[in-house]
Amino acid sequence: MSHTVNIRKAVKRYGDFVAVNAVDITIKPGEFFTLLGPSGCGKTTLLRMIAGFNSIDGGEICFDDTVINTIEAHKRDIGMVFQNYAIFPHLNVTENVAYGLKARKVESSSILKRVEKALEQVQIQALATRKPSELSGGQQQRVALARAIVIEPGLLLMDEPLSNLDAKLRVQMRTVIKKLQRKLGITTIYVTHDQEEALAISDRIAVMKDGSIIQIGSPLEIYMKPSDPFVAGFIGTSNFLDATVDTSSSGNALVEKTFRCHLPVKNDFTGEVLVSIRPEHFFFSDTGLKGTIVLSTFLGDFINYEIQLENGRTVELNEYTKDMDDLRANDSEVHLSFLCNKVSIFDAHTKEVLS
Amino acid sequence: MIAVRPYMKRIFEFWNLTRIMIFLAMLLFLVFPFSSLIIQSFFTPGSRGLTLVNYRDFFTLPYYYTTLQRSLSVALTTMVTTLVIGIPVSYLMTRYNIFGKKVLHVMIIMSLMSPPFIGAYSWIVLFGRAGFITKLFKSVGIITPTIYGRGGIIIIFTLMMFPYIYLYVSGAMSSIDRSLEEAAENLGSPKLRRLLTITLPVVFPSIAAGAIIVFMTALADFGTPMLIGEGYKVLPVLIYEEYMSEMGGNANLASALSVVIVCCSTLVLLAQRWLISKKNYTMTAMRPPVVVELSGFRRCMASLPVFLIAGFAILPQVVVLITSFIKTRGPIFVQGFSLDSYRNILYRLSKPISNTYVYSVISIVFIVIVGMLIAYLIVRKKGKTALALDILVMFPYVIPGSVLGISLLVAFNNPPLLLTGTPMILIVSYVIRKLPFTVRSCSAFLHQMDPVVEEASISLGVSPMRTFWKITVRIMAPGVISGAILSWITCINELSSSIMLYTGKTATIAVAIYTEVVRNSFGTAAALASILSVTTAVSLLIFMKVSHGKVSIV
Numbered sequence: 001m002s003h004t005v006n007i008r009k010a011v012k013r014y015g016d017f018v019a020v021n022a023v024d025i026t027i028k029p030g031e032f033f034t035l036l037g038p039s040g041c042g043k044t045t046l047l048r049m050i051a052g053f054n055s056i057d058g059g060e061i062c063f064d065d066t067v068i069n070t071i072e073a074h075k076r077d078i079g080m081v082f083q084n085y086a087i088f089p090h091l092n093v094t095e096n097v098a099y100g101l102k103a104r105k106v107e108s109s110s111i112l113k114r115v116e117k118a119l120e121q122v123q124i125q126a127l128a129t130r131k132p133s134e135l136s137g138g139q140q141q142r143v144a145l146a147r148a149i150v151i152e153p154g155l156l157l158m159d160e161p162l163s164n165l166d167a168k169l170r171v172q173m174r175t176v177i178k179k180l181q182r183k184l185g186i187t188t189i190y191v192t193h194d195q196e197e198a199l200a201i202s203d204r205i206a207v208m209k210d211g212s213i214i215q216i217g218s219p220l221e222i223y224m225k226p227s228d229p230f231v232a233g234f235i236g237t238s239n240f241l242d243a244t245v246d247t248s249s250s251g252n253a254l255v256e257k258t259f260r261c262h263l264p265v266k267n268d269f270t271g272e273v274l275v276s277i278r279p280e281h282f283f284f285s286d287t288g289l290k291g292t293i294v295l296s297t298f299l300g301d302f303i304n305y306e307i308q309l310e311n312g313r314t315v316e317l318n319e320y321t322k323d324m325d326d327l328r329a330n331d332s333e334v335h336l337s338f339l340c341n342k343v344s345i346f347d348a349h350t351k352e353v354l355s
Numbered sequence: 356m357i358a359v360r361p362y363m364k365r366i367f368e369f370w371n372l373t374r375i376m377i378f379l380a381m382l383l384f385l386v387f388p389f390s391s392l393i394i395q396s397f398f399t400p401g402s403r404g405l406t407l408v409n410y411r412d413f414f415t416l417p418y419y420y421t422t423l424q425r426s427l428s429v430a431l432t433t434m435v436t437t438l439v440i441g442i443p444v445s446y447l448m449t450r451y452n453i454f455g456k457k458v459l460h461v462m463i464i465m466s467l468m469s470p471p472f473i474g475a476y477s478w479i480v481l482f483g484r485a486g487f488i489t490k491l492f493k494s495v496g497i498i499t500p501t502i503y504g505r506g507g508i509i510i511i512f513t514l515m516m517f518p519y520i521y522l523y524v525s526g527a528m529s530s531i532d533r534s535l536e537e538a539a540e541n542l543g544s545p546k547l548r549r550l551l552t553i554t555l556p557v558v559f560p561s562i563a564a565g566a567i568i569v570f571m572t573a574l575a576d577f578g579t580p581m582l583i584g585e586g587y588k589v590l591p592v593l594i595y596e597e598y599m600s601e602m603g604g605n606a607n608l609a610s611a612l613s614v615v616i617v618c619c620s621t622l623v624l625l626a627q628r629w630l631i632s633k634k635n636y637t638m639t640a641m642r643p644p645v646v647v648e649l650s651g652f653r654r655c656m657a658s659l660p661v662f663l664i665a666g667f668a669i670l671p672q673v674v675v676l677i678t679s680f681i682k683t684r685g686p687i688f689v690q691g692f693s694l695d696s697y698r699n700i701l702y703r704l705s706k707p708i709s710n711t712y713v714y715s716v717i718s719i720v721f722i723v724i725v726g727m728l729i730a731y732l733i734v735r736k737k738g739k740t741a742l743a744l745d746i747l748v749m750f751p752y753v754i755p756g757s758v759l760g761i762s763l764l765v766a767f768n769n770p771p772l773l774l775t776g777t778p779m780i781l782i783v784s785y786v787i788r789k790l791p792f793t794v795r796s797c798s799a800f801l802h803q804m805d806p807v808v809e810e811a812s813i814s815l816g817v818s819p820m821r822t823f824w825k826i827t828v829r830i831m832a833p834g835v836i837s838g839a840i841l842s843w844i845t846c847i848n849e850l851s852s853s854i855m856l857y858t859g860k861t862a863t864i865a866v867a868i869y870t871e872v873v874r875n876s877f878g879t880a881a882a883l884a885s886i887l888s889v890t891t892a893v894s895l896l897i898f899m900k901v902s903h904g905k906v907s908i909v
Contacts, residue, residue: 075816
């Protein structure tokens with residue numbers, strides 16, 4: 001039975017410091033929901049409030065219709081996976097996975113079956129009798145995952161589970177986690193500071209900053225339509241350019257005081273704006289912003305160029321390998337344009353989204 | 356104020372209860388006795404009302420204050436000599452492929468763990484007025500210098516305590532990352548300069564820690580100067596005499612002396628803490644230093660000094676073991692071997708033997724349970740009370756055993772808390788003095804243990820209290836066991852507080868050895884000491900097996 005999780009005006013304070021500030025989230029049953037933000041943004045604090053390891057100082061958290069604020073951690077029926085795996089070092093793999101079932105007084109014949117199944121689901125049947133000290137980081141994380149899902153919890157919490165693994169394993173494990181979560185349909189709350197990971201794995205993402213939620217949306221929404229310059233900068237790479245939308249006709253703008261183009265602003269806005277452009281939305285052209293190539297980095301499927309504009313500002317441009325023949329030389333002069341309908345535009349003063 | 360987490364509600368009651376009980380016990384058995392002692396030091400037997408007369412006497416009468424000067428001078432000299440011996444031994448042991456490293460290591464530790472006065476006793480047997488070697492040299496006309504007095508005390512202290520330096524410094528030297536010295540070499544620094552400007556400064560905190568333990572042990576030790584000091588009276592001996600002597604003793608003065616010695620060791624400890632806080636480098640060696648492979652003659656030359664020092668250090672125990680099998684007639688050793696001494700002690704001194712083991716076992720049970728709980732409170736429940744607990748537990752480090760003995764006597768001499776003369780009072784003193792070993796080794800394991808392991812258990816539906824017994828205690832187990840064994844070794848060898856607290860019925864082996872030596876019954880003393888040494892050696896081997904080198908001895 002997967003829970004709906006309702007978080008209403010949840011608050012966590014440490015003295016005068018507000019770590020989680022009136023957060024509202026509704027998570028649907030079976031959803032893979034990610035809390036994403038830089039370190040210190042309150043995402044782990046919120047997760048630990050849901051788990052019962054931090055008190056809830058204001059508001060309430062509900063599983064379905066039950067307020068869980070005062071329910072003790074060990075009675076919340078939650079599976080949790082920790083950053084440092086937290087495998088019990090004195091128990092072997094099977095005993096680790098069986099630990100939660102024993103606490104629930106499950107029949108021993110049934111325990112064995114369920115443990116076997118869980119190990120199979122994370123593909124480590126062969127390691128059943130190993131001690132934790134004989135396992136690699138990735139294997140330990142699989143044990144932790146099996147241990148959390150074997151109790152068939154109504155909610156699965158994961159606190160940066162992949163951040164201690166090396167890059168290749170991280171990508172591999174996130175696929176394992178995503179597939180398993182789809183299959184089991186457990187409501188899952190996942191915490192990470194890695195935006196790429198969040199985009200890859202989540203159904204929906206909440207971007208957090210300074211204890212508050214900035215934006216909630218699907219990975220595509222968050223990436224394509226950031227509601228705030230912080231989100232645009234934190235998720236993926238964004239180049240920020242200054243521009244002025246003038247009164248002559250709707251959307252007619254002067255970018256960086258040199259390049260005139262059309263920006264799709266809403267409500268006939270005029271005045272100073274901040275334009276956020278993804279590196280892949282820039283392209284080389286005959287006219288446009290003038291600049292000099294400072295550094296080119298060949299990354300296989302694309303090339304990342306660092307380009308210094310005339311006014312000294314640096315931007316990044318990605319050019320796909322399939323679209324070109326040769327690397328452009330350093331110090332060569334170029335002109336840049338961008339896909340106007342793909343950019344995000346913010347009011348330079350209020351940071352309000354205008355696109 | 357620690358935030359009350361919801362899941363901790365229950366455990367808070369459990370831990371709160373534990374905390375209160377432990378505090379009450381500490382107040383009763385540590386704070387109350389020691390404050391009684393301080394209060395008593397401001398009275399005199401004749402007069403009524405508070406007086407500073409004891410302190411005035413101490414600081415004005417040469418008979419008294421010279422003992423403090425001597426104690427400090429002996430402790431300081433010992434500190435220097437142990438450093439001079441200990442640091443080179445550590446360097447040779449960690450950096451060169453000298454012969455029989457493991458055996459040497461065990462020998463050095465064994466000499467540290469021996470009963471504290473066996474050194475003095477053996478040196479008397481060998482080099483004393485009627486010693487084997489003294490007589491041997493006399494028969495060829497050589498008069499050996501006396502080993503009684505200051506020189507003897509320092510020689511014996513040095514051989515007994517340099518292992519502290521060795522253990523601390525060799526540990527630090529083998530955890531310096533190789534790259535540090537390589538960097539210095541790369542910058543063109545020659546070997547000796549590297550040693551003086553990089554290696555030694557980096558291990559300085561460990562040197563200081565070792566030196567301080569040596570200083571405190573030398574300041575507090577009672578058995579050695581009592582046996583071999585003769586006219587050279589140091590402060591712990593004076594305290595003992597003032598308190599125990601039936602004529603002319605002054606218990607109030609003894610209390611004042613105790614306060615003085617505790618002040619000295621506290622000051623030194625604080626100085627060391629201050630010094631270390633300014634120079635602390637924590638380091639985990641990714642690549643430990645290279646062990647230089649010497650060959651042939653050079654390897655022998657590097658091994659020789661270590662063998663000599665370790666040999667001299669272990670000599671007392673060898674001497675004791677051998678003399679325990681020599682035939683005796685009264686106090687005199689005669690030709691030939693026999694088991695007479697052992698027969699003798701079984702017939703006459705079986706009570707101290709059983710006392711030692713019974714008291715120590717009871718103490719260990721208390722030490723383990725209380726030590727585990729205290730360690731958890733200190734490491735996991737940080738806050739003001741945890742800090743207070745930490746300081747209270749470690750306080751016995753600065754109290755010499757004889758002083759603790761006196762304070763317990765002062766405090767528990769009257770009904771309803773009449774403990775004097777009972778086994779209880781010995782057990783109390785053992786628990787208080789040896790608790791820090793277990794607390795420290797448990798907290799070492801707790802520090803390494805990520806608290807999320809406990810949270811993982813709780814999230815799987817196990818209550819916090821059951822999590823403590825099912826997970827935390829299991830993971831701490833090696834720390835608990837090794838700490839307990841160390842406490843056990845020091846309990847069975849304990850002399851300085853036992854000698855204050857025992858009565859005829861409650862004597863222990865260590866006390867019996869002392870009284871036998873005083874009665875010149877060397878054979879039985881040797882047999883008793885051998886029993887202790889063998890027990891110690893066996894316990895030590897178990898310790899090494901259990902701890903896998905993860906728990907340090909000091």
